[in-house]
Amino acid sequence: MAEISRPHFNAAYEKGLMGVSCRVGDYRRIEIATTGQQVVDYTRCGYLNLDSHPRVLAAARAAADEIKSVHFSVARTRLSAEPLARLESTLSNLFQVNGVVVFPTVAAANMGALPLLAAGLFTGGVKPLIVFDRFAHVTLQYHIPVLREETDVIVIEHNDLEHLERLCQSHPLVAYVGDGAYSMGGAAPVRELRSLQDKYGLFVYLDDAHGISVVGKRGEGFVRSQLSGLDHRTVVAASLGKGYGAAGGMLMLGSHDIENAVRRYAPTYGFSCAPSMASVGAALASAEIHMSEELGMLQRSLHQNLALFDHEIPTETIGSQLPIRIYRIGNEERAIATGEYLLERGHYVSVVFFPTVPRGEAALRMAVTAAHDPDDIRELSALLRAREGEEAVETNGVAVVGSDEAAPALV
CATH class of the missing domain: 3.90.1150.10 (Aspartate Aminotransferase, domain 1)
Structure with a gap:
């Protein structure tokens, strides 16, 4: 290559x-x-220009002063700064999901979550067959060798629902991994994936980094806006940069059990991997804008x-x-x-x-x-x-x- x-x-x-x-x-x-x-x-992905919004910039500057630290350098399994907990609660309410866990980047969110999916921690102890969309972002597919240490992993053609359904019919549990809005154009067939969930219990993990904020009344994104709710069979990763206008990544979760697994076992959650205080402040300010006209x-x-x-x-x-x-x-x-x-x-x-x-x-x-x-x-x-x-x-x-x-x- x-x-x-x-x-x-x-x-x-x-x-x-x-x-x-x-x-x-x-x-x-x-x-x-x-x-x-x-x-x-035409290269930067600040789709709503919130990355240059005066309130977002001012909040980023003020946050480090509030907590008296640029970076809270401690494992989050031990200690977190209060503004970070406030941000996660605010995002959970904003996007109407059971829980949100924030990471320094979307890549870190995926790195923390996907091995737990492979190990069965998101699926009641049953290790799923993991199916990647061929055009899934490299920050998803990069983890395939690690996931194969835990379970079987295959890659199918882009948005190939017929192949995915055959796999659902022939395996007791399948987890599908792809993008919500693809970085090279196009999108996931969210409603069709939801149908496969209802029919076969398919687990769906979608990275909606490019869909967040630009779609939905509250900026919930391309994926979340098409779902009446987020249940225990769905995880949505998303960016707090790009359309959202701050910095960092997050996991939208529909299950407290999955949230507990992430907070206890995801390596990128602990080990001094908290977002910077400036990015937390910026994200809180952006959330206020998301809740306004x-x-x-x-x-x-x-x-x-x-x-x-x-x-x-x-x-x-x-x-x-x-x-x-x-x-x-x-x-x-x-x-x-x-x-x-x-x-x-x-x-x-x-x-x-x-x-x-x-x-x-x-x-x-x-x-x-x-x-x-x-x-x-x-x-x-x-x-x-x-x-x-x-x-x-x-x-x-x-x-x-x-x-x-x-x-x-x-x-």
Whole structure:
């Protein structure tokens, strides 16, 4: 994999498309530190611009003063700062679940929870067959070798419900692991998975890092908004960064037994793995915004920009409320050249290539936010038309599902 992708990584770094250091301005504009160039940024995932909200920033600064510490360096199984307990209680009420456990990152949440799932601690002592979606994020699939020490693990094609149902029919207990909103576009079939839960007792673990806050009346996310409740057969991991606008990760839990297992046995819960006090303060402030009318206003601004983007730059996910758009180019060198072309003209996008997507399916990945200026989106569209021609605009899309060379998403 490294030998195949190294030339493209080298080219992307050399052309200033990766490893960029910046200073942040308004309306998703950044200044590239090495050149001073001002560009519109489509790479950061602060979908509602809460990461720049004055109340969130002020709360982050105040939290460390309140607790008189930047980081509460102690195992959480022994001692926790009161604001962290307050945050977990606030999030449980906000998202209407039995419990929420907060982690420094979503990756840490997954690292702590998935081995417990494999060991049967989430399923009454019965070790499930664990089934991964082929496009599940790398921070999920990274743990497969560890999980296989406890139970059987297989990987199926993306959103292959027929295969999943056959496995449910032939195994006493199956646990499905995937993304809620996929980082390279598209989403999990949540209602169909719920049907398999009702029919076969399927356990579902979904990482909704990109769906949180942008969907739902209270920002409960793409997954939680489609479920009337969260029961003992469902765990939703999510980000406290991205759309939520603070920092950290969390597990939404529908069972106190699962919560107890996480708090006692997840290694990333204990061992000095608490979030920083600044991130806790920021998350509490963001929760207040989530409970106000302001959240709906920000969501509407995002959806207006998504509608404009879809009109100007149609992609396979046209009409989706989720904020990631993928513009396929195909050839890796051409995609890198297009990214460089846009950067030179003031627009910075993510150029994605193998192993993030299959070979020959290189693309531009754009995170649309509530703070983007509509005129900037129109200019991006005009630049893409000028670069690729009308035919490319009409035929762009996402990575081909089921390619033998597709890898877990790395972004």
